[in-house]
Amino acid sequence: xxxxxxxxxxxxxxxxxxxxxxxxxxxxxxxxxxxxxxxxxxxxxxxxxxxxxxxxxxxxxxxxxxxxxxxxxxxxxxxxxxxxxxxxxxxxxxxxxxxxxxxxxxxxxxxxxxxxxxxxxxxxxxxxxxxxxxxxxxxxxxxxxxxxxxxxxxxxxxxxxxxxxxxxxxxxxxxxxxxxxxxxxxxxxxxxxxxxxxxxxxxxxxxxxxxxxxxxxxxxxxxxxxxxxx
Amino acid sequence: xxxxxxxxxxxxxxxxxxxxxxxxxxxxxxxxxxxxxxxxxxxxxxxxxxxxxxxxxxxxxxxxxxxxxxxxxxxxxxxxxxxxxxxxxxxxxxxxxxxxxxxxxxxxxxxxxxxxxxxxxxxxxxxxxxxxxxxxxxxxxxxxxxxxxxxxxxxxxxxxxxxxxxxxxxxxxxxxxxxxxxxxxxxxxxxxxxxxxxxxxxxxxxxxxxxxxxxxxxxxxxxxxxxxxx
DNA sequence: CACGGATCAATACAGTGTATCGACATGAGA
DNA sequence: TCTCATGTCGATACACTGTATTGATCCGTG
Numbered sequence: 001x002x003x004x005x006x007x008x009x010x011x012x013x014x015x016x017x018x019x020x021x022x023x024x025x026x027x028x029x030x031x032x033x034x035x036x037x038x039x040x041x042x043x044x045x046x047x048x049x050x051x052x053x054x055x056x057x058x059x060x061x062x063x064x065x066x067x068x069x070x071x072x073x074x075x076x077x078x079x080x081x082x083x084x085x086x087x088x089x090x091x092x093x094x095x096x097x098x099x100x101x102x103x104x105x106x107x108x109x110x111x112x113x114x115x116x117x118x119x120x121x122x123x124x125x126x127x128x129x130x131x132x133x134x135x136x137x138x139x140x141x142x143x144x145x146x147x148x149x150x151x152x153x154x155x156x157x158x159x160x161x162x163x164x165x166x167x168x169x170x171x172x173x174x175x176x177x178x179x180x181x182x183x184x185x186x187x188x189x190x191x192x193x194x195x196x197x198x199x200x201x202x203x204x205x206x207x208x209x210x211x212x213x214x215x216x217x218x219x220x221x222x223x224x225x226x227x228x229x230x
Numbered sequence: 231x232x233x234x235x236x237x238x239x240x241x242x243x244x245x246x247x248x249x250x251x252x253x254x255x256x257x258x259x260x261x262x263x264x265x266x267x268x269x270x271x272x273x274x275x276x277x278x279x280x281x282x283x284x285x286x287x288x289x290x291x292x293x294x295x296x297x298x299x300x301x302x303x304x305x306x307x308x309x310x311x312x313x314x315x316x317x318x319x320x321x322x323x324x325x326x327x328x329x330x331x332x333x334x335x336x337x338x339x340x341x342x343x344x345x346x347x348x349x350x351x352x353x354x355x356x357x358x359x360x361x362x363x364x365x366x367x368x369x370x371x372x373x374x375x376x377x378x379x380x381x382x383x384x385x386x387x388x389x390x391x392x393x394x395x396x397x398x399x400x401x402x403x404x405x406x407x408x409x410x411x412x413x414x415x416x417x418x419x420x421x422x423x424x425x426x427x428x429x430x431x432x433x434x435x436x437x438x439x440x441x442x443x444x445x446x447x448x449x450x451x452x453x454x455x456x457x458x459x460x
Numbered sequence: 461c462a463c464g465g466a467t468c469a470a471t472a473c474a475g476t477g478t479a480t481c482g483a484c485a486t487g488a489g490a
Numbered sequence: 491t492c493t494c495a496t497g498t499c500g501a502t503a504c505a506c507t508g509t510a511t512t513g514a515t516c517c518g519t520g
Contacts, residue, residue: 269509
Protein backbone atom coordinates (compact mmCIF):
# COMPACT_ATOMS: atom_id res chain seq x y z
CA UNK A 1 0.00 0.00 0.00
CA UNK A 2 1.59 3.21 -1.14
CA UNK A 3 1.44 6.51 0.61
CA UNK A 4 -1.09 7.65 -1.91
CA UNK A 5 -3.52 4.98 -0.97
CA UNK A 6 -3.07 5.45 2.72
CA UNK A 7 -5.39 8.13 4.11
CA UNK A 8 -3.92 10.92 6.06
CA UNK A 9 -4.27 10.13 9.72
CA UNK A 10 -7.26 11.87 11.20
CA UNK A 11 -6.57 15.00 13.14
CA UNK A 12 -5.40 14.61 16.68
CA UNK A 13 -8.03 12.68 18.57
CA UNK A 14 -10.78 14.77 20.05
CA UNK A 15 -9.91 15.56 23.64
CA UNK A 16 -12.10 13.71 26.03
CA UNK A 17 -13.10 13.97 29.63
CA UNK A 18 -15.72 12.47 31.85
CA UNK A 19 -17.96 15.46 31.52
CA UNK A 20 -18.18 15.10 27.79
CA UNK A 21 -18.68 11.36 28.04
CA UNK A 22 -21.42 11.65 30.60
CA UNK A 23 -23.03 14.41 28.61
CA UNK A 24 -23.17 12.25 25.52
CA UNK A 25 -24.53 9.32 27.48
CA UNK A 26 -27.25 11.45 29.03
CA UNK A 27 -28.20 12.85 25.67
CA UNK A 28 -28.57 9.34 24.29
CA UNK A 29 -30.58 8.21 27.28
CA UNK A 30 -32.85 11.23 27.08
CA UNK A 31 -33.57 10.46 23.47
CA UNK A 32 -33.91 6.70 23.55
CA UNK A 33 -33.95 5.51 27.12
CA UNK A 34 -31.28 3.70 29.02
CA UNK A 35 -31.16 0.86 26.56
CA UNK A 36 -30.07 3.29 23.87
CA UNK A 37 -26.89 3.90 25.80
CA UNK A 38 -24.15 1.67 24.51
CA UNK A 39 -20.48 2.36 24.87
CA UNK A 40 -20.16 2.22 21.14
CA UNK A 41 -22.81 4.86 20.57
CA UNK A 42 -21.51 7.09 23.30
CA UNK A 43 -18.05 6.90 21.81
CA UNK A 44 -19.35 7.45 18.30
CA UNK A 45 -21.08 10.60 19.47
CA UNK A 46 -17.70 11.87 20.53
CA UNK A 47 -15.89 10.76 17.39
CA UNK A 48 -13.93 8.23 19.33
CA UNK A 49 -13.47 4.49 19.38
CA UNK A 50 -15.33 2.53 22.02
CA UNK A 51 -12.21 1.43 23.82
CA UNK A 52 -11.23 4.99 24.37
CA UNK A 53 -13.85 5.28 27.09
CA UNK A 54 -12.12 2.74 29.24
CA UNK A 55 -9.57 5.29 30.14
CA UNK A 56 -12.25 7.25 31.95
CA UNK A 57 -14.54 4.54 33.22
CA UNK A 58 -13.79 0.93 33.82
CA UNK A 59 -17.24 -0.46 33.37
CA UNK A 60 -20.57 0.50 31.97
CA UNK A 61 -22.11 0.55 35.41
CA UNK A 62 -19.70 3.26 36.35
CA UNK A 63 -20.97 5.31 33.47
CA UNK A 64 -24.47 4.94 34.85
CA UNK A 65 -23.24 6.06 38.24
CA UNK A 66 -21.76 9.15 36.67
CA UNK A 67 -24.97 9.86 34.82
CA UNK A 68 -27.01 9.66 37.99
CA UNK A 69 -24.63 11.90 39.83
CA UNK A 70 -24.72 14.42 37.05
CA UNK A 71 -28.49 14.64 37.29
CA UNK A 72 -28.33 14.94 41.06
CA UNK A 73 -26.87 18.35 40.44
CA UNK A 74 -30.20 19.44 39.00
CA UNK A 75 -31.87 18.44 42.21
CA UNK A 76 -29.93 20.64 44.57
CA UNK A 77 -31.91 23.80 45.17
CA UNK A 78 -30.27 27.16 44.70
CA UNK A 79 -30.70 28.07 48.30
CA UNK A 80 -31.95 26.10 51.22
CA UNK A 81 -35.35 27.27 52.45
CA UNK A 82 -35.58 27.82 56.15
CA UNK A 83 -38.33 25.39 56.98
CA UNK A 84 -37.25 21.76 57.20
CA UNK A 85 -40.51 20.67 55.71
CA UNK A 86 -40.24 22.96 52.75
CA UNK A 87 -36.67 21.81 52.24
CA UNK A 88 -37.53 18.13 52.09
CA UNK A 89 -40.59 18.83 50.02
CA UNK A 90 -38.56 20.79 47.58
CA UNK A 91 -35.95 18.07 47.27
CA UNK A 92 -38.63 15.49 46.61
CA UNK A 93 -40.35 17.63 44.02
CA UNK A 94 -37.11 18.48 42.29
CA UNK A 95 -36.17 14.84 42.16
CA UNK A 96 -39.49 14.10 40.56
CA UNK A 97 -39.02 16.85 38.04
CA UNK A 98 -35.57 15.58 37.18
CA UNK A 99 -37.01 12.12 36.67
CA UNK A 100 -39.65 13.51 34.36
CA UNK A 101 -36.98 15.24 32.34
CA UNK A 102 -34.74 12.18 32.34
CA UNK A 103 -37.07 9.28 32.51
CA UNK A 104 -34.26 6.76 32.52
CA UNK A 105 -33.50 8.04 35.99
CA UNK A 106 -36.41 5.99 37.24
CA UNK A 107 -34.58 2.84 36.22
CA UNK A 108 -31.55 3.81 38.23
CA UNK A 109 -33.07 5.58 41.23
CA UNK A 110 -32.39 3.69 44.38
CA UNK A 111 -30.60 0.99 42.50
CA UNK A 112 -27.20 1.85 43.87
CA UNK A 113 -25.83 3.95 46.70
CA UNK A 114 -25.18 7.44 45.41
CA UNK A 115 -21.68 8.30 46.45
CA UNK A 116 -20.75 10.83 43.83
CA UNK A 117 -20.17 14.43 44.86
CA UNK A 118 -23.63 15.59 43.91
CA UNK A 119 -25.28 12.56 45.41
CA UNK A 120 -23.52 13.21 48.67
CA UNK A 121 -24.53 16.84 48.48
CA UNK A 122 -28.16 15.87 48.09
CA UNK A 123 -27.93 13.56 51.08
CA UNK A 124 -26.24 16.33 52.98
CA UNK A 125 -29.06 18.69 52.12
CA UNK A 126 -31.64 16.22 53.36
CA UNK A 127 -29.84 15.67 56.62
CA UNK A 128 -29.06 19.32 57.08
CA UNK A 129 -32.71 20.19 56.74
CA UNK A 130 -33.49 18.23 59.87
CA UNK A 131 -30.26 18.84 61.70
CA UNK A 132 -30.84 19.68 65.31
CA UNK A 133 -34.57 19.05 65.21
CA UNK A 134 -34.27 15.60 66.68
CA UNK A 135 -31.64 13.10 67.72
CA UNK A 136 -29.48 11.90 64.89
CA UNK A 137 -31.04 8.49 64.61
CA UNK A 138 -34.49 9.95 64.26
CA UNK A 139 -33.20 12.32 61.63
CA UNK A 140 -31.66 9.48 59.66
CA UNK A 141 -34.82 7.46 59.88
CA UNK A 142 -36.81 10.44 58.69
CA UNK A 143 -34.58 11.04 55.71
CA UNK A 144 -34.62 7.38 54.79
CA UNK A 145 -38.38 7.23 55.02
CA UNK A 146 -39.03 10.29 52.94
CA UNK A 147 -36.48 9.22 50.37
CA UNK A 148 -37.90 5.73 50.19
CA UNK A 149 -41.32 7.18 49.61
CA UNK A 150 -40.47 9.44 46.78
CA UNK A 151 -38.12 6.98 45.16
CA UNK A 152 -40.91 4.46 45.05
CA UNK A 153 -43.53 6.97 44.01
CA UNK A 154 -41.44 8.31 41.17
CA UNK A 155 -40.70 4.85 39.94
CA UNK A 156 -44.33 3.93 39.87
CA UNK A 157 -45.30 7.15 38.17
CA UNK A 158 -42.81 6.67 35.38
CA UNK A 159 -43.79 3.04 35.03
CA UNK A 160 -47.42 4.01 34.55
CA UNK A 161 -46.45 6.79 32.25
CA UNK A 162 -44.58 4.37 30.05
CA UNK A 163 -47.39 1.88 30.07
CA UNK A 164 -49.79 4.57 28.95
CA UNK A 165 -47.42 5.78 26.33
CA UNK A 166 -46.82 2.27 25.04
CA UNK A 167 -50.47 1.70 24.44
CA UNK A 168 -50.71 5.28 23.29
CA UNK A 169 -53.76 6.28 25.19
CA UNK A 170 -54.99 8.74 27.73
CA UNK A 171 -54.70 8.16 31.42
CA UNK A 172 -58.24 7.14 32.03
CA UNK A 173 -58.64 4.83 29.10
CA UNK A 174 -55.71 2.88 30.33
CA UNK A 175 -57.51 0.37 32.47
CA UNK A 176 -59.99 -0.29 29.74
CA UNK A 177 -57.35 -0.73 27.09
CA UNK A 178 -54.35 -2.04 28.97
CA UNK A 179 -56.56 -4.63 28.87
CA UNK A 180 -59.12 -6.50 27.52
CA UNK A 181 -57.05 -8.37 30.03
CA UNK A 182 -57.63 -6.19 33.06
CA UNK A 183 -61.29 -5.62 32.37
CA UNK A 184 -61.80 -9.31 31.95
CA UNK A 185 -60.00 -9.94 35.20
CA UNK A 186 -62.12 -7.40 36.99
CA UNK A 187 -65.26 -8.95 35.56
CA UNK A 188 -64.42 -12.24 37.19
CA UNK A 189 -65.46 -10.69 40.46
CA UNK A 190 -62.33 -11.96 42.16
CA UNK A 191 -61.12 -8.43 42.79
CA UNK A 192 -64.08 -6.53 44.18
CA UNK A 193 -62.14 -3.81 45.97
CA UNK A 194 -60.00 -3.21 42.93
CA UNK A 195 -63.00 -3.16 40.67
CA UNK A 196 -64.64 -0.60 42.87
CA UNK A 197 -61.51 1.51 42.92
CA UNK A 198 -61.20 1.46 39.15
CA UNK A 199 -64.87 2.13 38.72
CA UNK A 200 -65.60 4.71 41.36
CA UNK A 201 -62.19 6.23 41.98
CA UNK A 202 -61.45 9.74 40.82
CA UNK A 203 -58.40 9.81 38.67
CA UNK A 204 -56.19 12.48 40.07
CA UNK A 205 -53.22 13.65 38.11
CA UNK A 206 -49.87 12.17 38.98
CA UNK A 207 -48.46 15.27 40.60
CA UNK A 208 -51.36 15.63 43.00
CA UNK A 209 -51.06 12.01 43.94
CA UNK A 210 -47.36 12.44 44.49
CA UNK A 211 -47.60 15.45 46.76
CA UNK A 212 -50.54 14.04 48.66
CA UNK A 213 -48.55 11.01 49.72
CA UNK A 214 -45.53 13.17 50.27
CA UNK A 215 -47.42 15.41 52.65
CA UNK A 216 -48.69 12.43 54.57
CA UNK A 217 -45.16 11.16 55.02
CA UNK A 218 -43.97 14.60 56.02
CA UNK A 219 -46.75 14.73 58.58
CA UNK A 220 -45.49 11.48 60.00
CA UNK A 221 -42.02 12.94 60.24
CA UNK A 222 -43.32 16.07 61.88
CA UNK A 223 -44.99 13.97 64.51
CA UNK A 224 -41.61 12.50 65.49
CA UNK A 225 -39.82 15.80 65.62
CA UNK A 226 -41.79 16.96 68.62
CA UNK A 227 -39.40 15.06 70.84
CA UNK A 228 -36.57 17.27 72.02
CA UNK A 229 -33.25 16.96 70.17
CA UNK A 230 -30.60 14.76 71.75
CA UNK B 231 -24.76 -37.07 4.55
CA UNK B 232 -26.01 -40.63 4.81
CA UNK B 233 -28.51 -41.96 7.29
CA UNK B 234 -25.68 -43.52 9.19
CA UNK B 235 -24.03 -40.22 9.86
CA UNK B 236 -27.22 -38.51 10.80
CA UNK B 237 -28.01 -38.94 14.49
CA UNK B 238 -31.32 -40.34 15.48
CA UNK B 239 -33.59 -37.43 16.36
CA UNK B 240 -33.65 -36.83 20.08
CA UNK B 241 -36.62 -38.16 21.97
CA UNK B 242 -39.83 -36.22 21.70
CA UNK B 243 -39.19 -32.69 22.87
CA UNK B 244 -39.66 -32.09 26.55
CA UNK B 245 -43.10 -30.70 27.13
CA UNK B 246 -43.03 -27.09 28.10
CA UNK B 247 -45.29 -24.60 29.74
CA UNK B 248 -45.00 -21.15 31.18
CA UNK B 249 -44.73 -22.47 34.68
CA UNK B 250 -41.64 -24.49 33.87
CA UNK B 251 -40.11 -21.64 31.94
CA UNK B 252 -40.68 -19.14 34.69
CA UNK B 253 -39.39 -21.61 37.24
CA UNK B 254 -36.16 -22.05 35.35
CA UNK B 255 -35.77 -18.31 34.92
CA UNK B 256 -36.31 -17.69 38.61
CA UNK B 257 -33.82 -20.37 39.51
CA UNK B 258 -31.23 -18.74 37.30
CA UNK B 259 -31.97 -15.31 38.70
CA UNK B 260 -31.78 -16.56 42.27
CA UNK B 261 -28.37 -18.02 41.57
CA UNK B 262 -26.78 -15.32 39.47
CA UNK B 263 -28.98 -12.26 39.49
CA UNK B 264 -31.13 -10.90 36.73
CA UNK B 265 -28.23 -10.57 34.37
CA UNK B 266 -27.74 -14.33 34.53
CA UNK B 267 -31.12 -14.80 32.92
CA UNK B 268 -30.76 -15.19 29.20
CA UNK B 269 -33.25 -16.87 26.97
CA UNK B 270 -30.57 -19.28 25.88
CA UNK B 271 -29.75 -20.34 29.41
CA UNK B 272 -33.38 -20.64 30.41
CA UNK B 273 -34.02 -22.81 27.39
CA UNK B 274 -30.92 -24.88 27.98
CA UNK B 275 -32.07 -25.56 31.51
CA UNK B 276 -35.18 -27.09 30.00
CA UNK B 277 -33.36 -29.03 27.29
CA UNK B 278 -34.88 -26.89 24.64
CA UNK B 279 -33.70 -24.53 21.96
CA UNK B 280 -33.92 -20.82 22.65
CA UNK B 281 -36.53 -20.19 19.99
CA UNK B 282 -38.86 -22.62 21.61
CA UNK B 283 -39.60 -20.07 24.31
CA UNK B 284 -41.14 -17.68 21.86
CA UNK B 285 -44.18 -19.85 21.75
CA UNK B 286 -44.86 -18.95 25.35
CA UNK B 287 -43.54 -15.44 25.61
CA UNK B 288 -42.97 -12.94 22.89
CA UNK B 289 -40.25 -10.92 24.49
CA UNK B 290 -37.79 -11.13 27.31
CA UNK B 291 -39.59 -8.39 29.18
CA UNK B 292 -42.63 -10.57 29.29
CA UNK B 293 -40.60 -13.26 30.94
CA UNK B 294 -39.61 -10.77 33.60
CA UNK B 295 -43.26 -9.88 34.07
CA UNK B 296 -44.09 -13.51 34.59
CA UNK B 297 -41.26 -13.89 37.08
CA UNK B 298 -42.48 -10.96 39.11
CA UNK B 299 -46.01 -12.24 39.11
CA UNK B 300 -44.86 -15.65 40.20
CA UNK B 301 -43.11 -14.17 43.20
CA UNK B 302 -46.15 -12.07 44.05
CA UNK B 303 -47.80 -15.34 44.96
CA UNK B 304 -45.37 -15.68 47.84
CA UNK B 305 -46.51 -12.33 49.14
CA UNK B 306 -50.17 -13.09 49.53
CA UNK B 307 -50.82 -14.07 53.12
CA UNK B 308 -52.67 -17.27 53.87
CA UNK B 309 -55.50 -15.44 55.49
CA UNK B 310 -56.23 -11.77 55.81
CA UNK B 311 -55.82 -10.49 59.35
CA UNK B 312 -58.68 -8.43 60.62
CA UNK B 313 -56.88 -5.20 61.33
CA UNK B 314 -56.19 -3.04 58.28
CA UNK B 315 -52.92 -1.97 59.76
CA UNK B 316 -51.74 -5.47 60.38
CA UNK B 317 -52.79 -6.43 56.89
CA UNK B 318 -50.80 -3.70 55.20
CA UNK B 319 -47.89 -4.28 57.51
CA UNK B 320 -47.88 -7.93 56.70
CA UNK B 321 -47.98 -7.31 52.97
CA UNK B 322 -45.07 -4.94 53.26
CA UNK B 323 -43.03 -7.33 55.34
CA UNK B 324 -43.78 -10.25 53.11
CA UNK B 325 -42.76 -8.25 50.09
CA UNK B 326 -39.52 -7.46 51.79
CA UNK B 327 -38.92 -11.08 52.63
CA UNK B 328 -39.64 -12.10 49.08
CA UNK B 329 -37.14 -9.54 47.89
CA UNK B 330 -34.53 -10.88 50.25
CA UNK B 331 -35.09 -14.37 48.93
CA UNK B 332 -35.10 -13.17 45.34
CA UNK B 333 -32.85 -10.20 45.30
CA UNK B 334 -33.38 -9.60 41.61
CA UNK B 335 -36.89 -8.59 42.55
CA UNK B 336 -35.47 -5.27 43.71
CA UNK B 337 -34.46 -4.51 40.13
CA UNK B 338 -37.96 -5.09 38.88
CA UNK B 339 -40.09 -3.80 41.74
CA UNK B 340 -42.08 -0.82 40.68
CA UNK B 341 -40.56 -0.88 37.25
CA UNK B 342 -43.76 -1.94 35.54
CA UNK B 343 -47.41 -2.10 36.40
CA UNK B 344 -48.16 -5.52 37.86
CA UNK B 345 -51.16 -6.81 35.97
CA UNK B 346 -50.67 -10.53 36.35
CA UNK B 347 -53.16 -12.54 38.37
CA UNK B 348 -51.04 -12.56 41.50
CA UNK B 349 -50.10 -8.94 41.13
CA UNK B 350 -53.75 -8.01 40.88
CA UNK B 351 -54.49 -10.19 43.89
CA UNK B 352 -51.89 -8.36 45.92
CA UNK B 353 -53.35 -5.02 44.92
CA UNK B 354 -56.77 -6.34 45.76
CA UNK B 355 -55.54 -7.36 49.19
CA UNK B 356 -54.13 -3.92 49.82
CA UNK B 357 -57.33 -2.21 48.80
CA UNK B 358 -59.53 -4.70 50.60
CA UNK B 359 -57.66 -4.06 53.82
CA UNK B 360 -58.83 -0.47 53.80
CA UNK B 361 -62.15 -0.99 52.13
CA UNK B 362 -64.90 0.94 53.85
CA UNK B 363 -62.57 2.73 56.22
CA UNK B 364 -62.50 5.88 54.14
CA UNK B 365 -63.71 7.17 50.81
CA UNK B 366 -62.24 5.36 47.86
CA UNK B 367 -59.87 8.10 46.84
CA UNK B 368 -58.35 8.25 50.27
CA UNK B 369 -57.99 4.50 50.24
CA UNK B 370 -56.22 4.58 46.91
CA UNK B 371 -53.93 7.32 48.07
CA UNK B 372 -53.13 5.33 51.18
CA UNK B 373 -52.31 2.18 49.27
CA UNK B 374 -50.16 4.08 46.83
CA UNK B 375 -48.29 5.82 49.59
CA UNK B 376 -47.56 2.70 51.58
CA UNK B 377 -46.56 0.80 48.46
CA UNK B 378 -44.30 3.59 47.30
CA UNK B 379 -42.62 3.60 50.67
CA UNK B 380 -41.82 -0.03 50.87
CA UNK B 381 -40.90 -0.31 47.22
CA UNK B 382 -38.34 2.41 47.72
CA UNK B 383 -37.16 1.08 51.04
CA UNK B 384 -36.65 -2.42 49.73
CA UNK B 385 -34.78 -1.14 46.76
CA UNK B 386 -32.44 0.86 48.89
CA UNK B 387 -31.90 -1.99 51.30
CA UNK B 388 -30.96 -4.40 48.55
CA UNK B 389 -28.76 -1.80 46.94
CA UNK B 390 -26.83 -1.33 50.15
CA UNK B 391 -26.69 -5.04 50.72
CA UNK B 392 -25.10 -5.52 47.34
CA UNK B 393 -22.65 -2.72 47.89
CA UNK B 394 -21.57 -4.28 51.15
CA UNK B 395 -21.34 -7.69 49.61
CA UNK B 396 -19.34 -6.38 46.68
CA UNK B 397 -16.70 -4.94 48.95
CA UNK B 398 -17.15 -7.94 51.17
CA UNK B 399 -17.34 -6.20 54.47
CA UNK B 400 -19.56 -5.75 57.45
CA UNK B 401 -22.27 -3.15 57.59
CA UNK B 402 -20.45 -0.67 59.71
CA UNK B 403 -17.12 -0.80 57.98
CA UNK B 404 -18.83 0.08 54.79
CA UNK B 405 -18.48 3.83 54.98
CA UNK B 406 -14.85 3.53 55.87
CA UNK B 407 -14.10 1.10 53.09
CA UNK B 408 -16.55 1.98 50.39
CA UNK B 409 -14.25 4.47 50.40
CA UNK B 410 -11.20 5.92 50.86
CA UNK B 411 -13.48 7.94 48.66
CA UNK B 412 -16.29 8.59 51.12
CA UNK B 413 -14.04 9.21 54.07
CA UNK B 414 -12.02 11.64 52.06
CA UNK B 415 -15.17 13.39 50.97
CA UNK B 416 -16.38 13.63 54.52
CA UNK B 417 -13.03 15.00 55.61
CA UNK B 418 -13.43 17.92 53.26
CA UNK B 419 -15.94 19.34 55.68
CA UNK B 420 -18.39 20.04 52.90
CA UNK B 421 -20.88 17.57 54.33
CA UNK B 422 -21.09 18.32 58.03
CA UNK B 423 -24.52 16.86 58.64
CA UNK B 424 -23.64 13.71 56.79
CA UNK B 425 -20.35 13.43 58.60
CA UNK B 426 -22.13 13.74 61.90
CA UNK B 427 -24.63 11.11 60.88
CA UNK B 428 -21.96 8.67 59.85
CA UNK B 429 -19.94 9.39 62.93
CA UNK B 430 -22.56 9.58 65.64
CA UNK B 431 -25.43 7.63 64.15
CA UNK B 432 -26.32 4.24 65.55
CA UNK B 433 -26.36 1.65 62.85
CA UNK B 434 -29.63 -0.13 63.18
CA UNK B 435 -30.20 -3.33 61.28
CA UNK B 436 -32.06 -3.10 58.03
CA UNK B 437 -35.23 -4.72 59.24
CA UNK B 438 -35.63 -2.31 62.12
CA UNK B 439 -35.08 0.61 59.84
CA UNK B 440 -37.64 -0.80 57.44
CA UNK B 441 -40.39 -1.30 59.98
CA UNK B 442 -39.69 2.00 61.67
CA UNK B 443 -40.35 3.91 58.51
CA UNK B 444 -43.25 1.62 57.71
CA UNK B 445 -44.90 2.35 61.02
CA UNK B 446 -44.48 6.06 60.48
CA UNK B 447 -46.20 5.81 57.16
CA UNK B 448 -48.95 3.66 58.62
CA UNK B 449 -49.44 6.26 61.31
CA UNK B 450 -49.90 8.84 58.62
CA UNK B 451 -52.49 6.66 56.97
CA UNK B 452 -54.27 6.10 60.26
CA UNK B 453 -54.55 9.82 60.72
CA UNK B 454 -56.51 10.09 57.47
CA UNK B 455 -58.87 7.27 58.22
CA UNK B 456 -60.53 9.15 61.02
CA UNK B 457 -62.74 10.84 58.48
CA UNK B 458 -65.97 8.97 57.94
CA UNK B 459 -66.24 6.74 54.86
CA UNK B 460 -67.97 8.17 51.84
C1' DC C 461 -52.53 -43.19 2.67
C1' DA C 462 -51.75 -38.34 1.36
C1' DC C 463 -51.80 -33.84 2.66
C1' DG C 464 -52.01 -29.26 5.43
C1' DG C 465 -50.90 -26.98 9.28
C1' DA C 466 -48.55 -26.54 13.33
C1' DT C 467 -44.28 -27.17 16.08
C1' DC C 468 -39.60 -26.99 16.74
C1' DA C 469 -34.39 -26.65 15.73
C1' DA C 470 -30.90 -24.60 13.10
C1' DT C 471 -29.05 -20.85 11.19
C1' DA C 472 -28.35 -16.08 10.84
C1' DC C 473 -27.91 -11.20 12.02
C1' DA C 474 -27.00 -7.15 14.21
C1' DG C 475 -25.55 -5.60 18.32
C1' DT C 476 -23.49 -5.81 23.10
C1' DG C 477 -19.44 -5.22 26.85
C1' DT C 478 -14.86 -5.84 27.21
C1' DA C 479 -9.65 -8.13 26.52
C1' DT C 480 -5.83 -8.04 23.79
C1' DC C 481 -2.43 -6.21 20.95
C1' DG C 482 -0.06 -3.74 17.40
C1' DA C 483 0.81 0.91 15.59
C1' DC C 484 1.94 5.35 16.42
C1' DA C 485 2.64 9.94 18.20
C1' DT C 486 4.93 12.29 21.85
C1' DG C 487 8.32 13.51 25.22
C1' DA C 488 13.03 12.59 27.23
C1' DG C 489 17.84 11.84 26.76
C1' DA C 490 22.11 11.78 23.93
C1' DT D 491 18.63 16.66 15.75
C1' DC D 492 18.18 11.98 16.15
C1' DT D 493 16.79 7.84 18.91
C1' DC D 494 14.36 5.35 21.93
C1' DA D 495 11.10 4.32 25.58
C1' DT D 496 6.28 5.24 27.11
C1' DG D 497 1.87 5.40 27.12
C1' DT D 498 -2.28 6.35 24.50
C1' DC D 499 -5.48 5.01 20.81
C1' DG D 500 -7.83 2.11 17.44
C1' DA D 501 -8.56 -2.21 15.26
C1' DT D 502 -9.51 -6.65 15.93
C1' DA D 503 -11.40 -10.38 18.42
C1' DC D 504 -14.37 -13.04 21.54
C1' DA D 505 -18.11 -14.69 23.78
C1' DC D 506 -22.63 -13.63 24.25
C1' DT D 507 -27.11 -11.36 23.75
C1' DG D 508 -32.33 -11.02 21.85
C1' DT D 509 -34.80 -12.15 18.07
C1' DA D 510 -36.21 -13.05 12.61
C1' DT D 511 -36.21 -16.34 9.28
C1' DT D 512 -36.28 -20.70 7.31
C1' DG D 513 -36.51 -25.42 6.54
C1' DA D 514 -37.46 -29.94 8.46
C1' DT D 515 -40.46 -32.92 10.94
C1' DC D 516 -44.39 -34.43 13.19
C1' DC D 517 -49.42 -34.80 14.00
C1' DG D 518 -54.24 -34.88 13.07
C1' DT D 519 -57.61 -34.81 9.39
C1' DG D 520 -59.51 -35.70 4.79
